[in-house]
Amino acid sequence: MIPEPVRALLFYLCAGLALAGGCWVAFARNIVHSAFALLATFAGVAGLYAFLSADFLAVVQLMIYVGGVLVLILFALMLTSRIEEARVSNPTIGLVPGAVVLIAVSALLVYACVKEFGGTTDLPPGEPTTAGIGDALLSRYVLPFEVISVLLLAVLLGAVTIAGGRLRKPAPGGKPGKERP
Template identity: 45%
Template sequence: MKDGIFLCIAAVTVFGALVTAFSRSIINAALGLLLALVAIAGLYIFLSADFVAVSQILIYVGGVMVLLLFGIMLTSGGDNIFSNNPIMGAVPATLITTIFGLLGIYVVNTSGLTFYQGAYRATTRDIGHFLLREYILPFELVSVLIVVLIVGAGVMLRKELVIVRQAPQKKEGKK
């Protein structure tokens, strides 16, 4: 039973990732990514990481994917969503991907991890302890980073600072 559910979730993950990679429409790619992210949250639950799974859904689905969809809708507005790269074509991409895949399989074969039937454990309290004891410095650095990020993103989109320059001879380049 557990294996069956695992296989289903893994299949959904792979499907989502492949849709992201091979779909020609950007909105379909984004939705494939959404599927993959949710399925990866399911995999986290298999690995007894409930807090990380919920964070994954909260941040990716509720935050990142909404932002990405916003970006897609604001910039392409429904059209111009077919955008594969003709210069960096599929052949070199496939080559590089294959190299990375072989490398990964080599690493897996030499990982030395063994079969393990772990029980489900509640992790929230322990993660809290780890974040505020061992990893307090990175934690604080992340918070500083986020403050910088909020201010930076705000500044970057302020109207006065965007230098409105003439678009390179396009019909729609009014603004």
């Protein structure tokens, strides 16, 4: 129904959002900015999921990544950096090897992708897959589904135990443990 150029435009919009967010995450000097840029990445990838007519996946992506993971990351950031350091710059190390790896890996991967999969063409919009996913989760994939639920319970307990317990202060004389007032 939607003609080709518009579809392409939508795709590039979503992909651009995701990649711009990714770049910002990777290059931002302010760590809070990079956390908020993660929102753009997640939203862009959700848009790409919707483009793949995986609408359930898109919604789950928004719900869990944006509503859960991102909020957790932001909480962790705000708990571990102090308000007076609002403009904390994001410390980096080894920028040169990082840049080399970035350029090499992205060039290699993109070359391989385009060479291998560049020929496939667009498919018409697919049927909604939500019901199919639900059926499969409770029939073919019921074992992983249950295992995941056990894992979630373990994670819940583990996270509470780790975060709630008090560690002993590292022994004096050790390198770390820089006490700040």
